[in-house]
Amino acid sequence: MKNTHEIFDTLIELLEELGKSTRGYRKCAEVALEAAAKNPDLAAPLYILATAAERLVDINDRMPVPSKAIQAAYETYIGDVATLRDAFAGDDDKQKVDLLNRVAARIIAGW
Amino acid sequence: MHKNAFPSRALMAEVTAKALIEINAVHFNAEKPFTFTSGVVSPVYIDCRKLISYPRIRETLMDFSVSVVLREIGFEQIDTIAGGETAGIPFAAWIAANMGLPMQYVRKKPKGFGRDAQIEGDIVEGQRVLLVEDLTTDGRSKVKFCEALRRAGAQVSDTIVVFYYDIFPETREMLKEHGLRLHALATWWDVLEVSKQKNYFDPKTLGEVESFLNHPIEWSGRNGGATEIDR
Numbered sequence: 001m002k003n004t005h006e007i008f009d010t011l012i013e014l015l016e017e018l019g020k021s022t023r024g025y026r027k028c029a030e031v032a033l034e035a036a037a038k039n040p041d042l043a044a045p046l047y048i049l050a051t052a053a054e055r056l057v058d059i060n061d062r063m064p065v066p067s068k069a070i071q072a073a074y075e076t077y078i079g080d081v082a083t084l085r086d087a088f089a090g091d092d093d094k095q096k097v098d099l100l101n102r103v104a105a106r107i108i109a110g111w
Numbered sequence: 112m113h114k115n116a117f118p119s120r121a122l123m124a125e126v127t128a129k130a131l132i133e134i135n136a137v138h139f140n141a142e143k144p145f146t147f148t149s150g151v152v153s154p155v156y157i158d159c160r161k162l163i164s165y166p167r168i169r170e171t172l173m174d175f176s177v178s179v180v181l182r183e184i185g186f187e188q189i190d191t192i193a194g195g196e197t198a199g200i201p202f203a204a205w206i207a208a209n210m211g212l213p214m215q216y217v218r219k220k221p222k223g224f225g226r227d228a229q230i231e232g233d234i235v236e237g238q239r240v241l242l243v244e245d246l247t248t249d250g251r252s253k254v255k256f257c258e259a260l261r262r263a264g265a266q267v268s269d270t271i272v273v274f275y276y277d278i279f280p281e282t283r284e285m286l287k288e289h290g291l292r293l294h295a296l297a298t299w300w301d302v303l304e305v306s307k308q309k310n311y312f313d314p315k316t317l318g319e320v321e322s323f324l325n326h327p328i329e330w331s332g333r334n335g336g337a338t339e340i341d342r
Contacts (some may be wrong), residue, residue: 018150018337019146019149019150019151019152019336019337020146020150021146021147021148021149021150021337022146022147022148023148023149023150024150060148061197061198062148062198062248062252063148063158064145064146064147064148064153064156065145065146066143066144066145066146067143067144067145067146067152067335068143070146
């Protein structure tokens with residue numbers, strides 16, 4: 001059984017393995033949703049991360065993306081992953097909700 | 112041009128390449144490369160979606176497409192035209208209109224459940240469908256759209272695009288394995304040829320582009336991108 005850190009870090013590793021590409025985000029979304037189903041205590045943050053990845057896939061719509069934009073999206077996404085990973089590895093429920101809201105608001109604001 | 116006129120393949124490729132350059136759909140930038148969906152990094156970029164805003168060009172290219180369909184597939188071999196969401200839809204609509212055929216479009220993701228969940232429009236069991244998209248890079252999306260059409264009962268053996276990258280040797284083989292023949296109006300090689308003839312870009316840039324077209328995976332690896340293509 002993977003611990004909380006490992007579950008979240010898998011997403012970052014996947015993205016790096018797949019060259020921070022749109023295909024990487026598609027895979028991240030799939031893996032995050034599967035992990036959410038298996039780990040109900042982490043369902044909310046993993047669902048949010050899956051949604052963020054899917055939104056990026058939809059925005060890029062199979063078009064090539066300038067490398068600068070790829071790097072910017074990657075830094076934003078791994079920031080979201082790290083924020084939620086650290087929050088849910090701890091015991092502070094208020095902080096978990098606050099950071100869920102913060103990341104969700106960031107995603108709604110756009111890439 | 113009447114839709115049943117048959118210009119040579121070479122002429123169609125040259126006109127298509129020139130038109131794409133004319134409307135700034137083609138970009139070469141080796142200093143700030145682009146990342147494909149696959150993770151491959153490239154100095155070339157093309158946006159065929161821009162074509163929809165240029166009526167004279169799009170009409171010419173759609174006439175070319177009909178000509179290719181009639182000559183390479185046949186006059187009575189296609190029953191309906193399907194566009195791949197999103198970029199394939201307008202081109203499919205124009206080809207369907209030119210050929211007087213019905214049209215559907217294929218969603219990227221299923222809407223609900225059932226075998227028709229990815230298809231919009233009516234499809235009849237056994238219909239021979241031509242899949243239309245704006246371009247093909249590695250052919251993956253063609254296979255996905257084709258599988259969705261086949262699940263809905265269609266027969267799909269051919270797909271046509273305005274532009275085919277033609278840089279990954281695996282693409283045609285992979286499409287063949289999935290029972291698909293690819294037809295395209297132009298490739299990067301046509302754009303490169305026209306660019307050289309007309310001096311559209313500086314020699315250094317064209318040299319870098321040619322290096323990428325000849326060895327895309329190696330070029331990608333040298334520039335921080337993927338070093339293999341998943342099949």
